[in-house]
Amino acid sequence: xxxxxxxxxxxxxxxxxxxxxxxxxxxxxxxxxxxxxxxxxxxxxxxxxxxxxxxxxxxxxxxxxxxxxxxxxxxxxxxxxxxxxxxxxxxxxxxxxxxxxxxxxxxxxxxxxxxxxxxxxxxxxxxxxxxxxxxxxxxxxxxxxxxxxxxxxxxxxxxxxxxxxxxxxxxxxxxxxxxxxxxxxxxxxxxxxxxxxxxxxxxxxxxxxxxxxxxxxxxxxxxxxxxxxxxxxxxxxxxxxxxxxxxxxxxxxxxxxxxxxxxxxxxxxxxxxxxxxxxxxxxxxxxxxxxxxxxxxxxxxxxxxx
Amino acid sequence: xxxxxxxxxxxxxxxxxxxxxxxxxxxxxxxxxxxxxxxxxxxxxxxxxxxxxxxxxxxxxxxxxxxxxxxxxxxxxxxxxxxxxxxxxxxxxxxxxxxxxxxxxxxxxxxxxxxxxxxxxxxxxxxxxxxxxxxxxxxxxxxxxxxxxxxxxxxxxxxxxxxxxxxxxxxxxxxxxxxxxxxxxxxxxxxxxxxxxxxxxxxxxxxxxxxxxxxxxxxxxxxxxxxxxxxxxxxxxxxxxxxxxxxxxxxxxxxxxxxxxxxxxxxxxxxxxxx
Ligand SMILES: Nc1ncnc2c1ncn2[C@@H]1O[C@H](COP(=O)(O)OP(=O)(O)OP(=O)(O)O)[C@@H](O)[C@H]1O
Ligand SMILES: [Mg+2]
Numbered sequence: 410x411x412x413x414x415x416x417x418x419x420x421x422x423x424x425x426x427x428x429x430x431x432x433x434x435x436x437x438x439x440x441x442x443x444x445x446x447x448x449x450x451x452x453x454x455x456x457x458x459x460x461x462x463x464x465x466x467x468x469x470x471x472x473x474x475x476x477x478x479x480x481x482x483x484x485x486x487x488x489x490x491x492x493x494x495x496x497x498x499x500x501x502x503x504x505x506x507x508x509x510x511x512x513x514x515x516x517x518x519x520x521x522x523x524x525x526x527x528x529x530x531x532x533x534x535x536x537x538x539x540x541x542x543x544x545x546x547x548x549x550x551x552x553x554x555x556x557x558x559x560x561x562x563x564x565x566x567x568x569x570x571x572x573x574x575x576x577x578x579x580x581x582x583x584x585x586x587x588x589x590x591x592x593x594x595x596x597x598x599x600x601x602x603x604x605x606x607x608x609x610x611x612x613x614x615x616x617x618x619x620x621x622x623x624x625x626x627x628x629x630x631x632x633x634x635x636x637x638x639x640x641x642x643x644x645x646x647x648x649x650x651x652x653x654x655x656x657x658x659x660x661x662x663x664x665x666x667x668x669x670x671x672x673x674x675x676x677x678x679x680x681x682x683x684x685x686x687x688x689x690x691x692x693x694x695x696x697x698x699x700x701x702x703x704x705x706x707x708x709x710x711x712x713x714x715x
Numbered sequence: 716x717x718x719x720x721x722x723x724x725x726x727x728x729x730x731x732x733x734x735x736x737x738x739x740x741x742x743x744x745x746x747x748x749x750x751x752x753x754x755x756x757x758x759x760x761x762x763x764x765x766x767x768x769x770x771x772x773x774x775x776x777x778x779x780x781x782x783x784x785x786x787x788x789x790x791x792x793x794x795x796x797x798x799x800x801x802x803x804x805x806x807x808x809x810x811x812x813x814x815x816x817x818x819x820x821x822x823x824x825x826x827x828x829x830x831x832x833x834x835x836x837x838x839x840x841x842x843x844x845x846x847x848x849x850x851x852x853x854x855x856x857x858x859x860x861x862x863x864x865x866x867x868x869x870x871x872x873x874x875x876x877x878x879x880x881x882x883x884x885x886x887x888x889x890x891x892x893x894x895x896x897x898x899x900x901x902x903x904x905x906x907x908x909x910x911x912x913x914x915x916x917x918x919x920x921x922x923x924x925x926x927x928x929x930x931x932x933x934x935x936x937x938x939x940x941x942x943x944x945x946x947x948x949x950x951x952x953x954x955x956x957x958x959x960x961x962x963x964x965x966x967x968x969x970x971x972x973x974x975x976x977x978x979x980x981x982x983x984x985x986x987x988x989x990x
Contacts, residue, residue, distance in 0.1 A: 625831070
């Protein structure tokens with residue numbers, strides 16, 4: 410007679426209808442039930458893992474700011490590196506060297522990478538060449554970067570008989586290329602087929618479809634890939650070791666040994682002098698800021714406009 | 716089968732168009748690889764009329780429609796035997812450039828597919844492509860008005876075409892297609908992704924557009940065919956050979972196809988006895 414669907418708990422208690430009370434669905438939280446416990450523990454674990462993952466990054470940045478921040482002044486950014494017992498000095502030439510070589514690498518790797526990606530994503534995605542290129546690019550992204558240096562040493566430095574910014578730039582380009590190719594291919598593949606169909610339906614040639622629809626639509630993704638490749642190249646010292654080497658002077662030509670931030674950090678951090686070690690910290694901070702800048706730029710440019 | 720007895724002859728009943736024929740599609744065989752998708756069918760498209768294509772799924776409506784502007788050329792395994800004359804010229808002739816064909820014979824797709832650009836740039840796309848030199852603003856406005864979406868978008872021409880609702884996107888795509896004033900407009904189930912109200916608007920639009928353009932329309936919706944099509948082509952599937960081959964069963968004035976079909980199959984289909 411007491412329908413639990415029509416009666417509240419309070420009424421049932423008042424009626425002392427225990428039978429009906431038991432039939433009421435229990436919606437209370439049960440924090441100590443196995444299921445709830447397990448879910449809680451798992452959530453906590455993921456939290457801890459996320460925290461742990463950010464610890465190294467945050468501590469590195471903290472150390473860089475504390476150790477390098479104190480020496481980061483105009484002199485450090487513009488002066489030439491000091492010699493052994495000299496005080497003061499800076500790494501202006503290394504900043505220029507890094508920018509020039511990364512710029513060169515971008516100029517080389519982006520056009521080649523884009524054209525390769527157009528081939529992979531649109532022109533002939535299933536050909537044997539495309540499969541090989543894709544496989545090689547994937548393999549190369551995980552390749553030890555020092556091998557890029559050794560390769561360019563053999564290919565360029567030996568024949569030019571000198572270490573140079575050119576060789577350094579090419580080595581960095583070799584390193585960037587697979588990242589650019591894969592990111593650009595991915596971005597172009599993401600352009601919906603129906604958009605390409607629309608362009609063909611309007612009477613576009615294949616080149617026009619690529620140029621007017623696929624590239625602009627994929628541009629944010631492509632740019633993000635390029636920026637990430639640049640950030641990766643800027644911080645890499647291994648490929649420059651055998652190609653650009655180092656120089657204590659400002660760059661005057663592309664065919665002479667050239668300083669870079671990465672090599673300067675590598676050299677100075679191992680020296681037994683306080684001044685050099687401080688500069689290595691400051692240079693590291695600058696390098697991280699440059700890389701951060703490129704990542705932020707990637708985000709801003711990469712933001713989808715439409 | 717309580718309808719008036721009809722012939723059961725397999726093969727097309729040739730349509731006898733009254734007006735000027737802009738395109739005449741004379742299919743012999745259409746293949747995807749080894750698969751014979753459509754066999755001998757003749758489909759004339761009359762000027763300033765809406766020609767509706769109806770028939771069960773997989774009977775080759777889209778295949779025939781997309782043969783009319785050589786969109787199927789983009790499918791590597793597609794092979795067309797026969798001819799499609801457009802103002803007397805066979806568009807499958809070797810010397811014909813399919814890219815140019817598509818500039819005269821525009822297309823609106825089943826899924827609205829605006830480009831990831833502003834509304835304005837979407838409509839201006841084809842004009843710029845063709846190197847249009849006149850007043851771009853004016854033509855964009857005209858096309859948007861023609862597609863009955865000017866009032867909704869006139870204040871946000873710089874917004875993304877993708878920010879519009881599905882129905883608005885489809886009308887934007889129609890605006891994009893008519894901006895270059897093509898001769899013929901091919902529409903492949905243009906309303907299938909739209910709600911009933913948006914569908915009505917697009918249908919009204921088609922009726923306006925046929926004053927200036929010639930339209931070929933694939934539709935799954937038989938009410939739609941009766942509402943807008945002047946001529947209707949009914950395609951069927953022949954499974955007798957163990958394969959599924961589409962062919963034109965019957966074509967004629969829409970009223971005749973729906974009220975007095977000459978083929979038994981047509982009658983069964985339009986009465987909803989199979990789909
Ligand atoms: N790209 C393709 N590759 C291979 N076969 C295809 C391709 N496109 C269509 N077909 C085949 O051709 C036949 C006709 O297809 P089509 O898309 O023209 O049919 P439809 O009448 O438009 O069907 P629906 O009403 O479902 O859209 C089908 O059997 C289909 O499987
Ligand atoms: Mg179809």
